[in-house]
Amino acid sequence: MVVAVAFAPLAQVLAESGADAPERRYRACMAKARDAPQAAFDDALAWTGLGGGQAARHCLAAALIGLGQPAEGARRLEELAQDAREGAMRAELLAQAAQGWLLAGDGARADDVLTAAIRIAPDNAELLIDRAGARAQLKRYGEAAEDLTAALARLPRRADALALRAGARRFLDDADGALKDAEAALALDSANVEALLERGILRRLKGDEAGARADWLKILTVAPSGAAADAARKNLEMMDVKPR
Numbered sequence: 001m002v003v004a005v006a007f008a009p010l011a012q013v014l015a016e017s018g019a020d021a022p023e024r025r026y027r028a029c030m031a032k033a034r035d036a037p038q039a040a041f042d043d044a045l046a047w048t049g050l051g052g053g054q055a056a057r058h059c060l061a062a063a064l065i066g067l068g069q070p071a072e073g074a075r076r077l078e079e080l081a082q083d084a085r086e087g088a089m090r091a092e093l094l095a096q097a098a099q100g101w102l103l104a105g106d107g108a109r110a111d112d113v114l115t116a117a118i119r120i121a122p123d124n125a126e127l128l129i130d131r132a133g134a135r136a137q138l139k140r141y142g143e144a145a146e147d148l149t150a151a152l153a154r155l156p157r158r159a160d161a162l163a164l165r166a167g168a169r170r171f172l173d174d175a176d177g178a179l180k181d182a183e184a185a186l187a188l189d190s191a192n193v194e195a196l197l198e199r200g201i202l203r204r205l206k207g208d209e210a211g212a213r214a215d216w217l218k219i220l221t222v223a224p225s226g227a228a229a230d231a232a233r234k235n236l237e238m239m240d241v242k243p244r
Contacts, residue, residue: 071100091118094120110134159185
């Protein structure tokens with residue numbers, strides 16, 4: 001699973017920021033947290049000292065994650081969630097904290113945080129998808145598949161959830177179910193690299209090396225950098241090593 005550091009401004013924080021100028025500063029700071037995290041950190045730190053409140057604290061936490069300090073950023077996001085007055089905002093901040101814990105390699109903490117978020121917002125299918133990613137990282141594939149099945153009952157056209165469930169089912173030795181999910185994901189999004197990676201693995205397991213190669217080469221065409229591309233290259237190299 002690939003975790004993207006892209007924390008959108010929260011509507012409730014925007015509402016509490018009041019005037020137009022603080023709202024514009026918050027949006028600008030959050031955009032910088034993604035694209036220029038050091039600049040966002042400096043801005044948020046100065047803004048915090050000027051009474052920037054939750055908006056400044058949120059941007060500071062997001063900037064820390066962008067600067068390669070995901071555990072500290074996640075800890076601060078959890079603190080923000082504790083201070084949030086509105087349940088939906090608390091759940092969203094916890095979900096963002098979980099992204100940080102996943103980036104820090106702490107899948108267990110991410111799972112705990114997301115479980116707390118789901119208690120607050122049990123109808124939020126996005127939280128189930130996020131928790132499935134954490135559980136897959138922990139190799140708890142059965143629980144991951146259960147979360148994804150529940151999420152897909154509400155959001156049946158989510159290619160990313162189908163691709164993630166394909167991986168979970170493959171590890172559960174359900175190759176047919178995994179292939180069905182990968183195909184369904186690609187029917188929705190033909191360039192979904194996680195689904196292409198999974199289908200390539202499943203095709204090779206079934207002896208279809210040409211099909212596997214085609215899927216992995218397509219990953220290198222549509223997204224030549226990233227975790228899926230790295231895995232595709234490794235699989236292609238292993239397939240091309242001929243036994244002596």
